[in-house]
Amino acid sequence: MKKLAVITVASLAMTACVTTDPYTGQQKASNTALGTGLGAAAGALGGLIVGEATGADTRKSVLLGAGIGALTGGGIGLYMDQQEAELRAQLQGSGVSVTRVGNNIVLNMPSNVTFDTDQDTIRPEFHQVLSSVSLVLKKFNRTLVDVYGHTDSDGSDEYNFGLSQRRATSVANFLSFSGIDSRRFVIRGYGESQPIASNATAAGKAANRRVEIQITPLTGA
Numbered sequence: 001m002k003k004l005a006v007i008t009v010a011s012l013a014m015t016a017c018v019t020t021d022p023y024t025g026q027q028k029a030s031n032t033a034l035g036t037g038l039g040a041a042a043g044a045l046g047g048l049i050v051g052e053a054t055g056a057d058t059r060k061s062v063l064l065g066a067g068i069g070a071l072t073g074g075g076i077g078l079y080m081d082q083q084e085a086e087l088r089a090q091l092q093g094s095g096v097s098v099t100r101v102g103n104n105i106v107l108n109m110p111s112n113v114t115f116d117t118d119q120d121t122i123r124p125e126f127h128q129v130l131s132s133v134s135l136v137l138k139k140f141n142r143t144l145v146d147v148y149g150h151t152d153s154d155g156s157d158e159y160n161f162g163l164s165q166r167r168a169t170s171v172a173n174f175l176s177f178s179g180i181d182s183r184r185f186v187i188r189g190y191g192e193s194q195p196i197a198s199n200a201t202a203a204g205k206a207a208n209r210r211v212e213i214q215i216t217p218l219t220g221a
Contacts, residue, residue, distance in 0.1 A: 059144050062183050063218060070220035071142055076103055080217055083140040090132035104216050107133065111151075111167070111209035120166035122174060130171065133213070134178035141181065146214040147172040149189045150196075152205035157191060165189025171211050 064070060071079050080103050087105065088098050095113040099106045114126050122130065137145065149168030151160040168187045176182045197204035 059183060059186065060218060060220075063144075063181075064220065066183070068142060068218065071217045072220065076217045076219065079140065079142065080105060080215075083136060083143070083215065086136045086139070087133070090136060091129065094129045094132075096129060096133075104214055107213040107215070109171070109211045109213070110206065111211070112206060114171070114211060115167060118163070120163060120170050122170050127174070130174050131178060134175050134180055137175065137180050137184075137215070138178075141184075142218045143184065144186075144216040144218060145172075145175070145180070145184045146216070147175075147185060147187045148212040148214065149187075150194055150208060150210050150212070151192050152208040153192045153195070153199040154205065161189055161191035164191045167211055171213070 060070075080100075084098065084100055084105050087107065091098060091107070095110060097108040099108065113129075114122060116123065137143070147168045149164030149166070151164050153160075155163075165187070166189075168189055172185050172187050176185070192199070192208070195204070195208045196210075197207040199205050199208060
């Protein structure tokens with residue numbers, strides 16, 4: 001059975017306390033991020049204590065309890081239509097695809113444009129793309145954000161699981177550092193368990209190596 005990692009908002013806030021020195025490339029603790037991360041973690045834990053639901057329902061209880069209004073009725077589709085349009089405009093030509101699935105939006109980030117081979121550090125040239133995503137997510141803050149990591153079938157299940165988890169976490173951390181409320185996130189590493197193409201070809205493997213961001217409307221139900 002394939003492993004699945006789920007990292008919730010509190011652990012994201014803690015892992016977001018590490019930053020990379022732009023001159024040495026070394027990771028180090030950030031005092032500012034540490035204070036922010038601990039504060040976000042405390043807020044998230046408070047919500048988790050109040051709400052006994054799990055997954056998306058837990059985040060809903062936390063965010064709604066913080067005063068972020070739920071989307072309702074016909075306003076849900078309109079809100080997501082506007083967000084989709086802005087994401088498409090921002091990400092045109094970036095290599096990131098934008099797909100609408102009902103009222104959800106899925107961003108597919110192929111690993112060949114996001115990470116170097118077998119690495120989990122985001123390529124510097126991809127920072128601007130993620131910053132564009134962050135701008136839209138901040139503007140449309142009445143959504144939940146799931147970040148999914150996937151790999152091809154090369155290597156062991158254990159290795160692929162860890163790599164997918166680390167890559168998804170890197171993307172979520174970047175967005176969190178950019179000012180996105182960490183309480184909106186859940187991160188999942190799927191390894192090689194959810195291919196979208198055949199791993200028998202190089203093109204198929206390339207398609208399977210990806211990070212996906214699923215954006216879901218925040219509703220009261």
